[in-house]
Amino acid sequence: MKHxxxxxxxxxxxxxxxxxxxxxxxxxxxxxxxxxxxxxxMQEVLQAEGIAPSVEVINVPGAGGTVGLAQFVADSAGDxxxxxxxxxxxxGAILTNASPVTLADxxxxxxxxxxxxxxxxxxxxxxxxxxxxxxxLKADPGAVSWAGGSAGGTxxxxxxxxxxxxxxxxxxxxxxxxxxxxxxxAAILGNQVxxxxxxxGEFAEQVKAGTMRLLAVSSAxxxxxxxxxTIKEAGFDVVVxxxxxxxxxxxxxxxxxxxxxxxxxxxxxxxxxxSMLETKGWANTYLAGEAFDTQLAADIATTETVxxxxxxVK
Amino acid sequence: MTKGIVPERRPRGAAFVIAAGLAxxxxxxxxxxxGLKQDGGYAGVGPADVPRMIAYVLLILSVGxxxxxxxxxxxxxxRQAPAPVLWILGGLGAQLALLHVLxxxxxxxxxxxxxxxxxxxxxxxxxxxxxxxxxLVIYGLFDRLLRLNLPGGPLEQLIFGG
Amino acid sequence: MDSxxxxxxxLETALQPMILLYALVGxxxxxxxxxxxxxxxxxTVALLLPVTYxxxxxxxxxxxxxxxxxxxxxxxxxxxxxxxxxESASIxxxxxxxxxxxxxxxxxxxxxxxxxxxxxxxxATLLLAFLAPQVVKLALSLGPREYxxxxxxxxxxxxxxxxxxTLRGLTSLxxxxxLACVGIDGLTGAARxxxxxxxxxxxxxxxxxxxxxxxxxxxxxxxxxxxxADRLHRVTGRVxxxxxxxxxxxxxxxxxxxxxxxxxxxxxGGADVASFLSYAAExxxxxxxxxxxxGAIEGVAxxxxxxxxxxxxxxxxxxxxxxPTTATAAIMLAGxxxxxxxxxxxxxxxxxxxxxxxxASLLIANVMLVVLNLPLIGLWIxxxxxxxxxxxxxxLLFATLGTIGVNPSPIELGMLILFGLxxxxxxxxxxxxxxxxxxxxxxxxxxxxxxxxxxIAQGDWLTLVSTPVSAILLxxxxxxxxxxxxxxxxxxxxxxxxxxxxxx
Numbered sequence: 001m002k003h004x005x006x007x008x009x010x011x012x013x014x015x016x017x018x019x020x021x022x023x024x025x026x027x028x029x030x031x032x033x034x035x036x037x038x039x040x041x042m043q044e045v046l047q048a049e050g051i052a053p054s055v056e057v058i059n060v061p062g063a064g065g066t067v068g069l070a071q072f073v074a075d076s077a078g079d080x081x082x083x084x085x086x087x088x089x090x091x092g093a094i095l096t097n098a099s100p101v102t103l104a105d106x107x108x109x110x111x112x113x114x115x116x117x118x119x120x121x122x123x124x125x126x127x128x129x130x131x132x133x134x135x136x137l138k139a140d141p142g143a144v145s146w147a148g149g150s151a152g153g154t155x156x157x158x159x160x161x162x163x164x165x166x167x168x169x170x171x172x173x174x175x176x177x178x179x180x181x182x183x184x185x186a187a188i189l190g191n192q193v194x195x196x197x198x199x200x201g202e203f204a205e206q207v208k209a210g211t212m213r214l215l216a217v218s219s220a221x222x223x224x225x226x227x228x229x230t231i232k233e234a235g236f237d238v239v240v241x242x243x244x245x246x247x248x249x250x251x252x253x254x255x256x257x258x259x260x261x262x263x264x265x266x267x268x269x270x271x272x273x274x275s276m277l278e279t280k281g282w283a284n285t286y287l288a289g290e291a292f293d294t295q296l297a298a299d300i301a302t303t304e305t306v307x308x309x310x311x312x313v314k
Numbered sequence: 315m316t317k318g319i320v321p322e323r324r325p326r327g328a329a330f331v332i333a334a335g336l337a338x339x340x341x342x343x344x345x346x347x348x349g350l351k352q353d354g355g356y357a358g359v360g361p362a363d364v365p366r367m368i369a370y371v372l373l374i375l376s377v378g379x380x381x382x383x384x385x386x387x388x389x390x391x392x393r394q395a396p397a398p399v400l401w402i403l404g405g406l407g408a409q410l411a412l413l414h415v416l417x418x419x420x421x422x423x424x425x426x427x428x429x430x431x432x433x434x435x436x437x438x439x440x441x442x443x444x445x446x447x448x449x450l451v452i453y454g455l456f457d458r459l460l461r462l463n464l465p466g467g468p469l470e471q472l473i474f475g476g
Numbered sequence: 477m478d479s480x481x482x483x484x485x486x487l488e489t490a491l492q493p494m495i496l497l498y499a500l501v502g503x504x505x506x507x508x509x510x511x512x513x514x515x516x517x518x519x520t521v522a523l524l525l526p527v528t529y530x531x532x533x534x535x536x537x538x539x540x541x542x543x544x545x546x547x548x549x550x551x552x553x554x555x556x557x558x559x560x561x562x563e564s565a566s567i568x569x570x571x572x573x574x575x576x577x578x579x580x581x582x583x584x585x586x587x588x589x590x591x592x593x594x595x596x597x598x599x600a601t602l603l604l605a606f607l608a609p610q611v612v613k614l615a616l617s618l619g620p621r622e623y624x625x626x627x628x629x630x631x632x633x634x635x636x637x638x639x640x641x642t643l644r645g646l647t648s649l650x651x652x653x654x655l656a657c658v659g660i661d662g663l664t665g666a667a668r669x670x671x672x673x674x675x676x677x678x679x680x681x682x683x684x685x686x687x688x689x690x691x692x693x694x695x696x697x698x699x700x701x702x703x704x705a706d707r708l709h710r711v712t713g714r715v716x717x718x719x720x721x722x723x724x725x726x727x728x729x730x731x732x733x734x735x736x737x738x739x740x741x742x743x744x745g746g747a748d749v750a751s752f753l754s755y756a757a758e759x760x761x762x763x764x765x766x767x768x769x770x771g772a773i774e775g776v777a778x779x780x781x782x783x784x785x786x787x788x789x790x791x792x793x794x795x796x797x798x799x800p801t802t803a804t805a806a807i808m809l810a811g812x813x814x815x816x817x818x819x820x821x822x823x824x825x826x827x828x829x830x831x832x833x834x835x836a837s838l839l840i841a842n843v844m845l846v847v848l849n850l851p852l853i854g855l856w857i858x859x860x861x862x863x864x865x866x867x868x869x870x871x872l873l874f875a876t877l878g879t880i881g882v883n884p885s886p887i888e889l890g891m892l893i894l895f896g897l898x899x900x901x902x903x904x905x906x907x908x909x910x911x912x913x914x915x916x917x918x919x920x921x922x923x924x925x926x927x928x929x930x931x932i933a934q935g936d937w938l939t940l941v942s943t944p945v946s947a948i949l950l951x952x953x954x955x956x957x958x959x960x961x962x963x964x965x966x967x968x969x970x971x972x973x974x975x976x977x978x979x980x
Contacts, residue, residue, distance in 0.1 A: 024463075030518070030803055058463040060883060063660055063677030070674045071885065096665045097677060142356050145932045151665035174356045176620075176931050177663050179924070182799040182806075186743035189797065192619035193932060206797070311353070312665055328905060336647065339654055346657075346669045353664055357930035361661040361668060364923045368653045375647045382643055389906035398699035399900070402872070403893065406692070409876060410889040418880065425876065426869040432699045435865035445869060452877060464877075465884050 021259070022054045025246075026084040028068020030061040035085045038113065038244050041280060042085075045272040051263050064093025064150065070101040076249035080256035083109075087244040089153050091303050095313045096152035106247040107257055108296055110264050110288035113277065114243035115199035117158045117218035119231070122191045123211050130216040130234040133195055134166045141172040147184040147193040151177040152312045154242040155184075155197040157303060158218055160310040165236035170309040188212060199242060200226060201281050243285055245292075261288060326390075329383020336376040343369035401432030417467020418457070422449030482828060483605060486836030489534050496840070498531065502539035503844045506546020510563075511553050512878055517563065517787070518803035519882065520547035521811070534833060540811055541837035544804070545597060545845050548747075548787045552589045552780055553856055557582055558871050560691035564682045565747035565783035567913050568755040570690060572768070572775030579771050582860065583715030586853045588725045588773055589780040591717075594846035595726075596733040596781035600788035601838045603737055604795070611789075612796040615742045620928035621940050623742070625949035627922035630749055632956040633756030634918070639769055639908040648907050652915020655680050662924050663931070675887040684879055685916055688892045689909040691875040693899020695868045700900075715854050725777040728758050732781030739782075740789020743801045747786035748917050754782035788838070795831060 023046065027039035036059060043055040060068035065086055076082035084106060094102050121127045127136065137144045141163070148155030156177065160170045176193060178184035185203075188196035189211055196203075196212075200223065206212040214228040218240040222230060231238045248260045267273050268286045277284050287295060307313040347362035347369070354360035382388055405428025409421040426445025431438050450473065457464040458474055466474075489495065502524075509520045524543045531539065551566035556573035569589065576585040603611070638645025658669040659679030670676040717725070735757060736750040758778040759768050768775060793799040800806035860867070879888050899909050926940075933939035941947040 056463060060885075061678060063674060067674045067677055097660070097667060097674075099674070142934045145356075151661075151663060174931060174934070176928050177665075178928070179662055182793065182801040183743050185797070185799050186616060186793065186801070187619060190616040190619055332647075332905065336651075339651070342669070343654055343657065350666050350668065351664075353666070354935075355664070355931060356934045357663070357927040358935035359927050359930055361664050361666040364919075365654075365657045365668060368650060368657065371646075372650050372654065375643070375650060378643050379647065391904040392701065394700040394904070396700070399696050402692075402696055402699055403897070405872070406876070406889075406893045406896070410886055410893065413880065413884060413886075413889070422873050422876075426873050429695065429699075429869040429872050430865035433865035433868055435863075441865065441869065444866065445873065448870065448873060452873070456877070456881065463884075464881055 020051065020053055021081055021263075022056075023052050023263075024056045024058060024082050026068055026072050026082070027057055027059050028061070028065035028072070028084060028086065028090070030059060034115075034244065035065065035087065037280065039085045041276050042112075042246070042267065045270060045276055046263070046267055049267070049270045049272045051266050051270070063097050063099075064153070065090040066093050066097050066099040066101070069094075069103075069106070070099065073101045073105045073250055078251040079249050080252055080260060082249045083260070084247050085244060086247055088242045088299065088303075089150075091300050092152045092154070092157055092307060095304055095307050103247070103296065103300070105250050107250060107252055107260075108245060108247045108292060109257075109261050110268070111243050111245045111285055111292050111295070112264075112268070113282040114241045114285035115201060115283070116223060117154060117197060117240050117242060118200040118203050118228070119158075119162075119215045119217075120188060120196050120198075120203050120207065120212045121194065121215060122188055123213055124191055125194070125213065127195070127215070128213070130229070130231065130236075133215060134162070134168075134236070136194070137163065137166065137168050137173075141168055142174050144195065145174045145176055145193040146195050146197060147176055147178055147187045148197040149178065149184065151175070152307060152310075153177075154240065156310065156312075157306050158197050158238070158240045160306045161238045161240065162231065162236055164306065164309055165231075165238050170306070171311045173310070204281075241285065245296075264288070326383045326386055326388045329379050329388050333376045333379040333383065336372050336379060340369040340372035340376065343372070398432035398434075401428050405429050405432070413465055415467065417470045418464040419446060419449040419453050419469050420467055422446075422452070482832040483836060486829075486832040486834075487839065489833060490538055490836045490840045495535055495538055496844075498535040498539040499542045499837070499840050499844045500848070502542025503546040503841060503848055504542075506543035507550045507553075507845070507849070508546075510547035510550025512550075512874055517544065517547035517551075518807060520550070521804055521807045533830070537830070537834050538837035538840060540808075541834065541841040542844060544787070544808070545593075545784075545838070545841045547804075548784055549590070549593050549845055549849070552593070553586065554874075556585045556589065556776065557856060557860060558691065559694050560871060560875060561686050564686065564913070564917055565751050565786070566780075567686055567690075567748070567910060568751050568779045569776055571755070571910055572772050575769070575771035576773065576776065577860070581771060581773075582857050583853055584717045584721045584773065585771075585776050586856060587715075587717045587850065588721060588729075588777040590846055590849045590853070592725065592729040592732065592777045592781040593784040594842055595729045596736060596785040597788060597842040597845070598839070599730075599733045600737045600740075600785040601835060601842065604788050604791055604838075605832075605835045608792045608796050611738065611741050611792050615738075615793065616797075618742060618945060620925045620932065621946045622943060622949070624922060624925040624929055624940065625946040625953070626739075626742075626749070627918055627925060629949050629953045629956075630752055630918055631922065632953045633760075634752060634911060634914050635756075638911060639906070641906065644905075644907045645911055648902065648909065648911040649915045652912035653919040655685065655912070656916045656919030656923075662920065663927050673887060675883075675885055679920070680891065680916060681883075681888070682913065682916055683882075684888060684891055685895055686913045687875045687878060688895030689899035689902070689912060691871055692892065692896025693903055693909060695872055696896060696900040697903045698864075698868065715857060721773055724764075724773050728754075728774040728777035729781040731757055731761075732778040733785040735778075736782035736785030737789045740786025741792035742789075743793055743799060746802065747783040747790075749921075750782040750786040750789075751779035752914060752918075754778040791838075795834075 025039045025042055027036040029035040039057045043057050046052045046055045060071050072084045119130065127133050146159050156175055159173055159175055163170045163173050178187060184196060184198060187193050200217055203212055203214065207214045216231045216234050217223055217226060217228050218231055218238060220239045246264055248257065343365045347365045350362040352360045352362055405425040409425045413421050423442050423446035426448060427438055427442035430441035435441050453464055453470060454474060505524050506520060510517060521543055551561060551563045552569050555561040555566040555570040557577050559570050559574040561567045561570045573585045576582060635645060658676055660667050660677050667677060732754045735754045739750040740747060755775055755778060758774040762768065762772060762774050764772055790802050790805050793801050794805045800809045879892055902909055929939055941950060
């Protein structure tokens with residue numbers, strides 16, 4: 001612990017003043033969700049690796065993270081010790097809820113992890129491939145019911161993008177929003193719906209056990225160890241990543257921002273973080289600096305278009 | 315209320331206030347529902363339908379309350395002392411207003427002291443003092459030990475450090 | 477037989493002194509945090525999970541089990557003694573439990589809650605161990621239409637919490653339903669009644685409403701009383717249960733268990749729904765209907781057993797399918813991952829030892845809970861002999877602590893005051909407060925399940941009665957409404973006839 005601390009301090013000395021600062025990470029969601037998990041994982045590794053002496057996590061749940069975001073912007077401006085976890089879901093939620101506070105009001109630091117979306121059908125279904133499913137969707141969009149998370153969330157966006165790519169009117173999709181992953185999964189396993197959308201990780205064990213059939217994944221390339229084509233390969237130009245990021249407070253000086261970015265970079269480079277991601281089953285999709293800013297802007301633009309197409313944003 | 319007084323079965327003014335409140339709540343629901351996009355999708359039941367239904371039932375209940383009020387069918391509350399209620403509400407209000415300035419322990423002490431005062435405990439400072447000790451113990455236990463995030467103020471900084 | 481030997485092996489591990497100590501620590505911590513109003517089991521487990529990180533898997537697992545059961549149980553203590561439910565599943569406990577406490581029977585109320593939780597936890601954990609695969613198959617065959625039918629049944633039976641006036645009871649319920657509309661509509665994302673306030677987007681927090689209506693409303697009501705102080709909170713009689721109490725409790729425990737376990741294991745069930753249904757069942761089946769609303773022990777025994785059985789039931793989909801169906805279960809899932817355990821349909825096969833270790837831990841934690849809590853009852857009761865100014869000062873401090881700890885925004889605290897005033901007003905004019913909270917909990921569930929079912933069936937209302945389960949549940953609900961109505965009409969006919977006869 002002590003030498004790790006010294007090492008970290010030494011590394012930090014290269015760019016910024018050499019001191020380790022405490023952090024308070026806001027998880028804009030209830031305990032138990034992905035953002036809360038990310039925040040608590042960061043808390044553990046930041047402390048264990050000696051990057052920060054003391055890290056606190058606070059939960060401000062509500063409305064796809066927009067409640068927490070609004071509070072974060074209001075309370076933390078100019079405070080370099082305050083961080084907030086966010087992600088792709090927030091991008092959609094800001095738009096559908098017409099949130100007055102957006103990601104432009106915080107200082108995004110880096111993308112940390114990401115989930116790939118998966119499209120599945122119950123094992124008992126006669127649908128074998130994504131092509132079969134899209135055929136059904138074209139024939140009668142209402143007859144294909146989709147189970148997934150909250151309206152306007154990543155799952156909904158994935159279905160909307162797929163419909164659009166397949167030439168089906170996105171406003172006609174029969175998307176059934178469930179609260180919480182467990183309930184949606186139960187509906188798929190119980191053969192209550194035609195198909196389901198969620199993260200690959202959430203379905204992986206079910207697919208392995210043969211209770212669900214994995215039709216396609218939303219990544220750009222095939223995923224190692226997952227026996228399914230990408231949506232792109234199946235002929236529809238859709239790539240979705242449900243990423244999670246860390247952002248700092250608005251109104252930071254360049255030095256303050258650099259210090260936070262350096263700490264997060266150290267976190268990402270640490271052995272503790274690598275093994276944490278492994279146990280949690282999260283992919284490391286670390287992206288920082290200008291590359292991340294560009295990516296973020298592109299994601300916001302695509303999301304806005306598709307939410308308009310689905311009819312969730314006027 | 316203008317007619318002859320029948321003891322115990324007198325029309326009750328409070329019933330009309332309650333009925334008006336219910337009707338107001340119903341009106342609020344209907345007004346809000348009118349502003350929603352009626353988008354039932356494949357279900358045919360949209361986000362505005364259930365609030366509307368609830369509003370209609372509230373209107374019926376409002377009429378029922380008026381009828382009950384005319385019949386005098388509402389329990390008569392015992393005499394109420396307003397001072398204790400104001401003390402407690404004052405304590406809660408002070409906590410709401412000052413929480414982020416003074417921190418958990420000091421506002422907790424004010425709430426505790428005001429409540430005790432509302433229940434007839436004098437002098438006020440004793441309640442405040444006991445409340446302060448209790449709130450500090452709670453703060454130490456939950457914020458410091460269990461890391462439940464409670465807003466700290468100058469006093470917490472002084473005692474427990476940054 | 478194989479599972480039996482695995483369970484024995486698990487128990488053997490769990491019975492080492494060191495492991496037992498961890499179980500004790502877990503139960504103490506879980507109860508201590510769970511006892512706070514507004515801090516439910518989910519947050520309790522989330523807060524305390526890091527405590528278990530440093531231990532070896534066996535120790536960590538058992539401490540975790542202790543925290544879980546302790547957190548589930550803790551809420552009932554404040555419900556009974558202070559009329560301040562700690563979480564949604566112990567709201568109905570407050571109805572009868574607090575009445576008992578007011579009559580100086582807080583001891584037996586706490587005892588029946590503790591022993592009922594133990595009995596239910598024991599039976600439900602054993603059911604979990606041996607029947608989980610079968611139960612989950614059943615639970616999965618239920619979809620939105622069956623859940624809607626179940627919610628309708630819950631609504632109909634909720635009238636049991638109405639008190640003596642149907643008009644005022646229904647009014648309370650519909651106020652709750654109206655409050656339930658606040659927030660983002662789960663199916664379309666439309667914001668209802670939020671008036672542009674972001675904190676309202678997620679709706680009104682159940683615990684905020686419950687703490688405000690019960691604890692703050694109660695404090696205001698008691699403080700404003702001008703007459704001579706009633707002998708509220710005076711402890712009279714014995715602390716332990718009488719033979720009569722036992723006789724009236726044991727059936728309620730068993731019924732609560734068998735209501736709670738299946739409902740807890742349903743992906744859209746939940747401990748709160750289970751406790752409502754159990755309360756309604758006890759009220760319908762009791763031989764002492766006149767005591768209900770005035771401290772009937774069955775009304776504490778049943779729901780407390782039901783919510784603990786439901787807590788064990790939640791583990792059925794979690795362990796057999798990897799489905800976290802409650803926030804608490806989702807946090808447990810995160811907890812399991814520290815042992816490299818990936819809950820899923822293959823869990824029982826690939827991680828048999830750990831699963832049976834967990835089940836054994838749950839059994840031990842359950843025993844530990846009752847061993848710890850029965851002697852503590854005497855101490856809890858003493859709490860009530862604290863002079864009222866200090867007692868209520870403490871209640872309000874703890875009541876706001878829950879809200880501040882979860883979400884310290886002025887709007888949340890403002891709602892606490894507003895609903896507290898509403899609770900005070902309702903108390904004055906004889907409106908029961910429990911149905912408001914029940915409406916807030918059940919309203920969104922019923923609405924969302926209805927709209928999901930209709931969406932899947934593309935607007936065909938007949939889907940609601942198209943399966944045997946949903947048809948039966950709806951028929952039973954209809955009977956609950958129609959039969960008393962018919963009986964009353966017939967009764968009124970007789971009375972009218974009698975009156976007419978007298979006039980003749």
